[in-house]
Amino acid sequence: MPSLPLLLSQAFNGLALGTLLALVSSGLTIILGTLGVLNFAHGALFMVGAYAIFVVAAATGSFVVGLLVGAVIMLAVGVMLERVLIRFFYDRPHEDQILVTFGAAIVIVEAVRAVFGGESQRVAAPDWGGGVTQLGFLIYPTYRLELIGIVAALLFALYVVLYRTSIGLVVRAGIEDARTVGILGINVRRAFLLVFAIGVVAAGVAGMLYAPIVSVDPDMGATFMVESFVVIVIGGLGSYPGAVVGGLIAGEILSITSAFNAAYSEVMLYAVMALLLVVRPQGLLGSEGRV
Amino acid sequence: MERLADPALLLRRRVLQLGIVAAGGLLGSPAGAFAAENPPLGTWPEGVQGDSVMVGITVPLTGPYSADGKDEQLGYELAIAEINAGSDAAKAWGMKGKGVLGKQIRYKVADTEAKPNVAVQAQTQFIQRDKAIMITGSVSSAVAVALEELAQRDKVVNMVGVSASNDTTGKNCQRYGFRSQQSGYMVCKALAPVLVKAMGQGKKAAYLVPDYTYGHSVFDSFTGLVSKDGWTVATQQVVPLGTTDFSSALLNIANSGADVFVNIAFGADAVSSIKQAQQFGVLSKAKLVVPVISSFQAKELGPALTEGVYGTIDFWWTLQDRYPLAKAFVDAFLAKNNYRPGFGAHVGYSQTLIWAAAVERAGTFYSVDVIKTLEASQSQPFDSSLGQVWFRAEDHQGVRPVPVVVGKAPSAMKNAEDFYDVVELVPGEQVISPPDMFGCHLGSYT
């Protein structure tokens, strides 16, 4: 039985992991909710974000510039992907959508590998993110603490966009009933494009923020892909608050289980999801009958 | 006079018969006459009929080990090019002319994606379709073990690629498999005294162990060997393969009071875990030890993180100063590929040349003879980039020096790839495990 201080440390760690998962998953869930597309390329886009900041930060020497320019790059990538591929699939059955994003994921990952090679790239944490911070008995990497703050701010910004702006209203209405929104004369396609782009940027920014922590290589997005699926199911498909809550819960499940036995942390996550699906399929904050 | 016993006819017939035998003796190689006595086995003699033989190579070109895989492929390609050209380097390894026994080597490379099943699938094709006379390649002990099984089943010699698990020449050993890389046991046995000398006795060590046989076997060997110097296990953190976030394990390690951090992870896992260890302040409290260093780790982490880190590595390019064949290898590789070879490339290069030399020594491609030649190498070691090396007959483990290295300070680096100092080159005989230690039972020859 792990000690209390250790459990508390892991609970804190779960928060850090959870906010990141929340950011990645929120992009996935709004795309699914509005466009009805289950984006299997989400993990690959997370990875592209990490490479974007790698390239820009290496060229400019600044993490922050890398972040900003990287976000713009992700926006461009998102727009391009939607225009070139995704928009032809809105009316096609779900399986086709899953497959085309799955194929796009393969192409993106291998293209990155072809350009950059398979080895791991280094992205240094920003200077203001180095070192450790003492939190009582807990010594924690400063960067991760800052990460919690940054991601929380981004999630809040996304909340503001979705719930306090008119474009956000269109998006949320689109999640409910895209057809009616179109009938009302609103350019739904433009809203779709924006939603997809936002989702891609969210994934990419998560990748950028995560880059200093892990090995940046073409395959880094795979685990996050599956984990974010689990998160949106737990939180409720199409629900933004659900993605946030689901992300935090998933982070906690992974971290606290690993305090007991690391091998079981993933299994635990799946078991919780399966249980939830049997008992309450719409997820914690989703609504019944959606999708 | 009776026609039947015409002496002129008889004489003519006899001359003809002798001529045929003589002609056969001249045309066929000396071994050809003997080889005709052996029944077909595996891809022999089908695979050696023409003027070239085929070698099947599988390495991960996509997936988590793709960097090491690509490196390994380049090593194979260099060796094959040298053998086919009959270069001076090839001759120094024991080759007598162009090609192997006069035959050029063809090869094909397939991507294993680091999955055992894909590797088996690809090599089966090479055997069935292309009649490969030797199969090789891997960057993962799971793949190595699977290919050894395939080799044994299909009776084709397998020169094992990158694999550090004790089991590869332990409970999973095969008559048809030969592994040159230093085993986990050898690594730990070579490293332990160096560590104790450098760091002292009675240390508390925290271990990060990847949850598969390689990880566990290195952990078991290491702790067993350092315990007699009073080293204790402060904590053992087992992490599943493919973990990206090591924070849980590292928090435990940071809180364990350890003064040494032994990181047994490999590849991308090692890079992530070391980066995160630094972020969690583990590296400021404990000295880092990496028993088996992956090829590009130093480049990926940066010398600031690898400075002062002790470990072993199957081959490091500065060994070119000690072994002329290493120098030839490094120079040729650098000229062709614009970077200095990692140890994966070295495994590919050296395994190919040793096999070719063994075939020339045996005088035949017939697998049983090649195997027996390799098994007899203790009395007649091969000249290689690591000096004189041989394979132990009991378990087919390569007996070769184990390089113990320490990371150099950035200021001490003479070029962009000068990451390590080789502090000791421990002779293989001193550190190899007792032959029955890991349960090896070699299979049959046929």
Place this chain on the structure above:
Amino acid sequence: MTPATAVPELLLAVVLIAAPFTLPYAGGSIDMLQRILDWGIIGLGFDLLFGATGLLSFGQAAFYGTGGFVAAYLLVNNVIGSVWLALLIGTGLGGLFGLFVGVLAVRRIGIYFAMITLAFGQMAYFLENSPLSAYTGGENGLPGVPVPTIGGMRIEPGIPLYWVLAAIFFAGFVLARRILHSPFGAILRAIKENALRTGLVGHSVPAYKLAVFVIAALYAALAGGLLGVFQGYMPPDAFALDTSGQLVVQTIIGGVGTLIGPTVGATVWLYLHDNLQLIPGVGALWRLILGLIFVGLVVGLRRGIAGQIGAWLQRRMSVVERPDDAAPVDAPREPAMALPMIAPLSRADADAPALCAIELSKHYGGLHAVEHVSFSVREGSIHGVIGPNGAGKSTLFKLLKDEVPPTSGEVRLFGRRITGLGPARTAQLGIAKSNQLNQLFLELTVRQNLRIAALARSRGTFRLDLLRAAGSIPAVERQIEAVLDTMGLAHHADAPVHVLPYGEKRRTEIGIALATGPNVLLLDEPLAGMSPAERVTTRALIRELAQSRTLVIVEHDMDAVFELAERITVLYDGRLLADGAPEQISRDQSVQDAYLGGLHEYEPA
């Protein structure tokens, strides 16, 4: 529909026999063929699950791996000597695992279903890798799986083992095809088209879904066991998510719903996988090229390769008459064609009314859709239900068929309480409903639509009749013919429903309800959207039907209702406003005020 010919089987046999002599010369090998067939076997089951029933599973690897590792473990550790027996046990245990997962998974649909299967697949993968690694060899897998023997003779790897696999695949294909063309298979396809209606006509949809899930798991487990055998090695990748994913990819490339699609897809994928790499200069880029090809296939080929070929062949071979909207409406036949009707299964009370609603209420939160409604319907009569829009008529109908549970109250059918039994069970007991908005099986023909309904009462809510042909039950076929004649659909019996004009779709809608052979028939706005001529014939039909069964009709066409009904119930705002003979109702003040034209208080002063 019976498999009209054995052409597919013959073609398959020819291909299987010719393959080992041709493919190796085209860049393949015996080993590749064996792998293709292995994927083909797991694909047969998967296509029944996904292609026929529409259930997309991302977790077939769980059963593939289970079957494989159980068989391999038993053989490698000498627990069992016979390879055939080990395969049988592995397949059985894989099926059992499928039963367990299926029970949990089939309660959900769409992406939720997919995620449950994915979760179990992943859990099985992790279990194999760590906790059970002592049995499974962990990340190394289980090497040393022996080859099978027949009569003491070893079947060597290579061509001999290929024949074994080909034989098993062939048998599996024949079986899958039989299943697809059986009544069971017809219901699977109906579930894919319209699961709601399938349940409404009397089939237990969850039971069928579970059954096909287990069948798919059995196929997968068998394929897993065979992998270990022909390869001599059971790999851990068998459990990986990649395996489930590759199966889905291959099936879509090859063509969903064609049974042979997964095999075709496997051929394409494996062939490209092996041979792309060998092109000089390609090397690691093979995966990029394969990804691009794959995206191209998804974008371009909507039905997959086999599906496209099949559709092209179908277009060439059959002439589908596009029904002419202007064609005269077929008048229903004379009453001589009596529709067979199965007697009610039980009658609690011989004098009980056919249908009786007792204090029925249905609240949706604050909305009281139906409030304390009670009325009864005499057997053999036509009972009308009228009321303004939003009065709760459709909800009432749903309550009468127990499609939704009432908040309070109950419904009795021939004196027996049916509330709580669910729509399938009530259909079995003899009450059927035709909907206001068509609930048809659009891709199926009219005949097939009717057959789904007609199969219900003769077979109960669930029957595992996998081997007989769907059209081989004489009583069912007679029922279908009778309904086709009665509804005037015989002319277009074999046209897919989605090409029919609205009027005929409407008649099909009613026909489906009729084909279940109900004793009580609920018709929700049967005349909606019909032309005057069609209304006349439909009214005549209703009168005719009432001669042999009880009818309850919701309608807005007041002339029709007042003409036909013996008794009328008026609903307003969820409450019962009036209930009685048509003359009473037309004179009732409150009814006039609410519905029929009471404008007194609104007339200008």
